[in-house]
Amino acid sequence: MMNPHPSDALIGLIRSALRLELDGREFYRQAASVTAHPSGKRMFLRLADQEQNHFEELGALFSDLVGVSEWRRIAAEEAANTQKSPIIAQLEAAVAARGHGAVADDTQALRIAMELERRALSFFNGLIEHAADPRQRALLQELAEEERFHYDCLQAQLDSVLNVGIWLDAPEFRLDAKF
Known part of the structure; x- marks a missing residue:
């Protein structure tokens, strides 16, 4: 399945x-370093480790498409790219705005x-739509599910931090405004 001459579009997709x-x-490493709560630090570091695992899983997927040596070359270039991510800049701006x-x-x-x-989930779902090989689709679906799980865990953490994560066992109101 390896393509000895990958297209610029495929290389862009890999990047x-x-x-x-x-x-x-x-981002998760940075978030851990600036988060005060020990549980928050542990959660962010665990997510950073999982992102590293995703990186390695992508290696299996894209090595099949472009070959191991081309994959390693592209991965090394991206890993060496020290340009600050917009998402890291956004976190740093939020910390600076708070004044701490x-x-x-x-x-x-x-x-x-x-x-x-959310962005990662959307990206992987888009790739799933275009993957023809069943093995590639399965790996991409697994990655998308992991991103969905991360999102759900973060939502639960946000609900907990905001103290609104309480499930009600009976409706407290009706949509028609009747009690």
Whole structure:
């Protein structure tokens, strides 16, 4: 299935996928370093590790398409790219706006993380639509499910931090405004 002469579009796709995972890993490390709560730090570091795992899973997918040596070349170039991600800049701006360099606004970090996961989920779902090989589709679906799981975990954390994560066992109101 390897393409000895990958198209510029395929190379761009690979770079985009890698950048998502690398930016995610860096974002979660940065979020952990500026989050005050120990549980928040642990959660962000765990997510950073999972983004690293996604990076490696992409290696399996894209090595099949472009060959191992081409994959390694592209991955090394992207890993060496030290340009600050817009998502990292967004987190740093949120911390600076709060006025505390050492303590981040946890809810802002969670919201940015959710946006990052939303983008990744959308990206992988788009790839699934165009994947012809069943093995590639399966791997992409697995990656999309992991991004969905990350998003759901972050949403639960945000609900908890905001103290609104309480399930009601009976409706408290009706939509027709009758009690």
